[in-house]
Amino acid sequence: MVVGLGNPILSDDGVGLVVLRALRDRADLRGVTLVEAETGGLGLIDILSGHDGAVLVDAVVTGAVNPGEILEVAPSFVETTGRLGTAGLSHQVDLGTAWELGRRLGVPLPSHVRILGIEASDVKTFSERLTPAVARNLPAIVDAVIRVVAEVRARGARGSERTA
Amino acid sequence: MKRVTIDPITRLEGHGRIEIFLDDHGEVANAYFQVVELRGFEKFCEGRPAEEMPRITPRICGVCPSAHHIASTRALDDLYKVDPPPAAKKLRELFYCAHMIHSHIAHFYALAAPDFVMGPEADPAQRNILGVVAKVGLEIGGSVIRHRSYAQKIQEILGGRATHSVMGLPGGVSRRLSSDERNQIIEWAKSEVEFAKFSLKLFEDVVLGNKAYVDLILSDGYAMKTHYMGLVDEDNKVNFYDGDVRVVDTEGKELCRFPARGTAYLEHLAEHTEPWSYLKFPFLKGKGWKGFVDGQDSGIYRVAPLARLNAADGMATPAAQEAYEKYFATLGGRPVHATLANHWARLVELLYAAERLLELAEDPDITSDDIRVVPTETPVEGAAVIEAPRGTLFHHYQTDERGLIRGVNLIVATGNNHAAICMSVKKAAQAVIHKGEVRPGLLNMVEMAFRAYDPCFGCATHSLPGEMPLVANIYDHEGRLTQTLSR
Structure with a gap:
């Protein structure tokens, strides 16, 4: 499955949702579940539950690269327990903690997860449009997501061969 | 890449x-x-049809979207001068009780419990919901997740979507409840009532059973004598959806009250600004802004569970009323000024929300087809107040004669509590x-x-x-x- 995350009315914050919509037109993704998720934490665990492989696409603000560039977030992040679970202000449990909680409680979580972050330029202005730098890179972002989906599917297929 | x-x-x-x-x-x-601060919310809304507001405002924040959805829908009732049919009001309130349950469970178990179950100075790597589940057991952890999920599913059934609902319309709701759905909700609601009782018991065992924690809760460093605001029904019982906004003073006496529908709040509240903060500081006009001080003469008031219980004379459901009485008896009577008592008050509210959810689900009106009054008046201005999980929430819109937004004012829960x-x-x-x-x-x-x-x-x-x-x-x-x- 592919999950696009974000807020649709906060400029580049919604890039994950825009990417997801672009994926809906792609014939090569037939059979892949596509979900637009304006949520995080435990809500995301509900979405991922029961799927074998997942690609998450979300906006990030790192300052390390140019807006519109794609970063792959190390999967070790989601296996890190507790490290991000203590931010005192949030009402959402972060993904790492939610993941670990789901795992301990026996939620069937995907065996392969890849997380793609799209560097955002503006996530503080209310707007339904992406900033030009991010919008320009959209075709390249979509291609990259499709490549990663293919890799996840290939790993999933190998996984089922092994278990078969 | x-x-x-x-x-x-x-x-x-x-x-x-x-x-x-x-x-x-x-x-x-x-x-x-x-x-x-984020930029441009008012500008973003200007020129849009007012009936889009219940779908726009929930996206301001991912935490309490349903509170904005309902506040906005009620502001539209006022804007279009319509009174929804009883079944529509009950469906909205039922949906909203589920939201309250969802939010209060998440806050207590993920954010409050770690400080008490693991200890305030425990290693941050352990002081989280994982630590709590490791300590109280997987079975309870599973129950937390399950009851949060029931509350989410109820919102999804009524709201049409899991997080950003589309049920609210001026004059009613967009969809009726089938009797199968109602039966399912009754079953879940019964389970929520038991879970809320369990949560209060857990609080008593872990927190009240530990003298150090009780001392901490009642200590001076965590106490403040302020006024308190909350929505009450005609019997002065806590209500989340409708009624009057009631403000009591530092001694618990009523200071002022005004209807939750309409713009009367403007007569009672004003906002102070500080150069170091983007977020304003609302205060009681009748008292005036006296600076960052507490006490009877200050204009500073508080909202959220502690304030709601202080501002009301009781709870409208039996088990929650019992819990309310025990809460005040233990903490020395109303009003309680101990900030950390919010956690206990939140669980008393969790029980009320669960009992009210069950009451509404069992109400004969709830599956009625009469769920909408179509507005016919020309809109000008409308406002409404509800209780969000974290406190009183105000939505206020002005439009042109076509119903396109010209002005928006929101005073959100945490804004009220900012000072x-x-x-x-x-x-x-x-x-x-x-x-x-x-x-x-x-x-x-x-x-x-x-x-x-x-x-x-x-x-x-x-x-x-x-x-x-x-x-x-x-x-x-x-x-x-x-x-x-x-x-």
Whole structure:
């Protein structure tokens, strides 16, 4: 499955949702579940539950690269327990903690997860449009997501061969 | 594609920031709590059809979308001068009870419980919901997740979507409830009532059973004598959806009240600004702004569970009423000024929300087809107040004669509490930081003061959902930054 995350009315914050919509037109993704998720934490665990492989696409603000560039977030992040679970202000449990909680409680979580972050330029202005730098890179972002989906599917297929 | 490992990852660059200024003896001279602001919300709304507001405002913040949805829908009732049929009001309230349950469960188990189950100064790696589940057991952990999920499913059935509902229309709701759905909700609601009772029992065992925690809750560093605001029904019982906004003073006597529908709030509230904060500080007009001070003469009031219980004479459901009585008997009578008592009050409300959910689900009206009055009046201005999980929420719109938005004013729960949160942070900092010693465990005890409010600066500043990292900057008496603690 592919999950696009974000807020649709906060400029580049919604890039994950825009990417997801672009994926809906792609014939090569037939059979892949596509979900637009304006949520995080435990809500995301509900979405991922029961799927074998997942690609998450979300906006990030790192300052390390140019807006519109794609970063792959190390999967070790989601296996890190507790490290991000203590931010005192949030009402959402972060993904790492939610993941670990789901795992301990026996939620069937995907065996392969890849997380793609799209560097955002503006996530503080209310707007339904992406900033030009991010919008320009959209075709390249979509291609990259499709490549990663293919890799996840290939790993999933190998996984089922092994278990078969 | 570049591969970069980001650790920890945060979707947002905005940090909540505590600034603590020490005097030349290393004692706390002052402390501020600051948040970042997003831009252009009013402009974004201008020119849009007012009936889009119940779908736009929930996206300001990922934390309590359903509260904005319902507040906005009720403001539209006022804008279009319509009174929804009884079944529509009940369906909205049923949906809203489910939202309250969902939010209160998440706050208690994920954010409040770690401080008490693991201890205020426990290792942050353990002081989270994983630590709590490890300690109380997987079975209880599963029950927490299950009951949160029932509440979410009820919102999905009625709201049409899991998080950003589309049920609210001026004059009613978009969809009726089938009898199969109602039967399912009754079953879940019964389970929620038992779970709420269990949660109160857990609080009693873990928190009230530990003298050190009771002392901490009742200590001066976590107390503040303010006025309290909350929505009440005609019997002065707590209500989340409708009724009158009631404000009581530091002694629990009624100071003022006004209807939850309409613009009467403007006669009672004003907003103070400070150069160091984007977020304004609402205060009671009748008292005036006297600065960041508590007491009977101050205009500062509080909202959220502690305030709601203080502002009401009781709870409208039997088991919650019992819990309400026990709460005040244990804490020395109404009003309770102990900020950390918010956690207990939140669980009393959880029980009320669950009992009310069951009542509404069993109501014969609830499956009625009569769910909408179509508006015919020309809109001009409308406003409404509801109780969001974290406190009183005001939505106020002005439109042209076509119903296109010309002005928007929102006073959100955490905005109401803003002054009190700033003061609580300072007071807690003064209580725990001495001789310049600032370590993470102490910082957590400062954080506990504002965590009790369940603050959400998401919609307060129109900020982002999700993780909100906190930075604490410590300055010496000459204003030099001496230490930064972040998480």
